Amino acid sequence: MNDHATEQSLSERIRAGDKAACAECIEIHSPAIYRLALRMLGNQAEAEDVTQETFLNAFKSIDTFEWRAGLQTWLHRIAYNNVLMRLRKPRRETVSVQVLTENEGLIETPRQLFDWCCLPEAEYATTEARAELARALNDLPEKLRAVFVLRDLEEHSTEETATILAISTEAVKTRLHRARLALRERLADYYAERINRREETK
Amino acid sequence: MEQHDCRHLLGDLSEYLDGDASAAVCAEIERHLADCAKCRVVVDTLRKTVLLYHDQPKPELDENARARLYRALDLQNFFAPKSQ
Numbered sequence: 344m345n346d347h348a349t350e351q352s353l354s355e356r357i358r359a360g361d362k363a364a365c366a367e368c369i370e371i372h373s374p375a376i377y378r379l380a381l382r383m384l385g386n387q388a389e390a391e392d393v394t395q396e397t398f399l400n401a402f403k404s405i406d407t408f409e410w411r412a413g414l415q416t417w418l419h420r421i422a423y424n425n426v427l428m429r430l431r432k433p434r435r436e437t438v439s440v441q442v443l444t445e446n447e448g449l450i451e452t453p454r455q456l457f458d459w460c461c462l463p464e465a466e467y468a469t470t471e472a473r474a475e476l477a478r479a480l481n482d483l484p485e486k487l488r489a490v491f492v493l494r495d496l497e498e499h500s501t502e503e504t505a506t507i508l509a510i511s512t513e514a515v516k517t518r519l520h521r522a523r524l525a526l527r528e529r530l531a532d533y534y535a536e537r538i539n540r541r542e543e544t545k
Numbered sequence: 546m547e548q549h550d551c552r553h554l555l556g557d558l559s560e561y562l563d564g565d566a567s568a569a570v571c572a573e574i575e576r577h578l579a580d581c582a583k584c585r586v587v588v589d590t591l592r593k594t595v596l597l598y599h600d601q602p603k604p605e606l607d608e609n610a611r612a613r614l615y616r617a618l619d620l621q622n623f624f625a626p627k628s629q
C-alpha cells in the first residue's frame with residue numbers, strides 16, 4: 344500500500360516521534376533511494392551515505408513535509424539534493440558531472456545507424472555488454488542521467504520526476520529523449536565495433 | 546526519404562515509443578517509417594536501449610549496509626535481517 348492515506352498516517356506517526364513508523368518508512372523507501380543515489384554517484388559507499396543522510400534529514404524536517412506531493416516524491420527530492428551536493432564537490436571521477444551547456448532543446452541527429460536491435464539474446468547478456476550499459480549511463484551528463492534514472496529505471500511519472508528535480512515537465516520530456524538518444528548512440532557504437540571485430544577474426 | 550522528415554520527426558520518437566504521441570503524430574511517424582530504413586533503425590534501437598536498461602538487475606543494499614543504516618538512525622532495535 345502506498346496511497347495517500349497510508350502515507351499521511353505514516354508521516355503523522357513519524358512526526359509524533361514513533362520509531363516503529365521511522366523503521367517502516369525506511370523499509371518501504373530505502374531500496375529506491377539507494378538505487379537513485381547509486382546510479383547518480385556510481386559509488387556504493389557514497390550511495391549508502393546519501394541514503395542515511397536522506398532519512399536523517401527527512402525525520403528531522405518531517406514538520407515541513409507537505410503531503411500533496413507524496414511522501415515518496417518528497418524523500419526522493421531530499422535524496423536528489425544530497426546527491427547534488429556530492430556531485431558538486433571537486434575531484435569526482437566515477438561519474439560524469441558535465442553540465443549541459445548547449446541549448447536545452449537541442450536534439451542531436453543520430454549518427455551511428457548500425458542495426459543492433461535484434462542480435463542473438465546472448466549478445467546482450469555478456470559481462471562486457473552489461474558493463475558497457477553501466478559505463479554509458481555513468482558518462483551521461485548528470486542532468487540527463489537524473490531524468491533517465493527516475494523515468495526509465497525507477498518508473499516515476501513525468502510529473503513526479505519534474506517535482507523531484509524541480510524542473511518543468513517539458514524539460515523532463517526533452518531530457519529523457521536526449522538521454523535515450525545518447526545511450527542509443529553509445530550502445531550502437533559498442534555493438535557495431537563488437538560485430539566488426541568478430542567478422543575480422545573469422 | 547527526405548532528410549527533412551527524419552529531422553522533423555526525431556523529437557517525437559520517445560513519446561511515440563511510450564505510446565504518448567497523439568494519433569496524428571503516430572500516423573505521421575508510421576507513414577515515414579514505412580519508407581525510411583534509417584529511421585526504422587533509430588526507432589528499433591532506441592526501443593531496444595530502453596528495454597535493455599529496464600531489464601537490468603536492480604542493485605540492492607546488502608545486509609551489512611542495511612544494518613548500518615538502521616544503526617545510523619538509532620533504529621537498530623527495529624532491524625530485521627531479510628531471510629534469503
Ligand SMILES: [Zn+2]
Pocket residue numbers: 546550551552577581582583584585
Ligand atoms: Zn527518416
